[in-house]
């Protein structure tokens with residue numbers, strides 16, 4: 001199955017997807033970044049995957065930026081769009097255009113801690129548990145139907161960095177697994193619910 005991966009930063013999730021692409025039935029057509037300095041672009045380049053930078057600072061509105069991203073995506077006619085640490089908020093039109101085939105990874109146990117700086121906010125809130133969620137993207141920020149989550153304990157003495165590292169280990173296990181469900185045709189979005197093997201998640 002053809003996929004496009006969108007990133008903004010380090011691309012460690014992209015790396016595990018690249019490393020497991022064959023096993024999970026994914027052919028990565030290209031990587032798109034809004035940030036030309038993203039280390040993920042180097043990772044893609046090393047793997048021989050075409051890269052595109054669509055720099056959001058060069059656009060005067062969210063609409064025109066989204067149109068440029070969408071034009072780049074559509075050149076490849078992908079079956080799946082994977083947001084792997086892509087730090088821009090899309091317009092409703094963009095989310096609707098790829099509804100049912102766009103997945104996002106978010107470092108919290110959604111619906112808790114939507115948005116940014118989740119690890120610090122979890123510590124500040126005195127939570128005993130944290131984790132990662134993978135969800136279908138809808139117009140609502142970090143609010144689309146949840147597909148899967150992994151949990152980690154918040155340990156005494158944790159700081160945002162130590163917690164982020166532990167969550168990232170779970171991200172790297174969970175994302176390829178969920179992408180594989182999708183490429184196998186087992187995972188779908190139906191009536192705004194994530195459905196696996198015909199059963200609502």
Ligand code: GRF
Nearest residue numbers: 009010011012013085105107
């Ligand atoms: C991950 O924590 C992801 O959940 C969040 O941004 C981070 C990206 O990490 N949205 P990487 O670029 O995959 O290393």
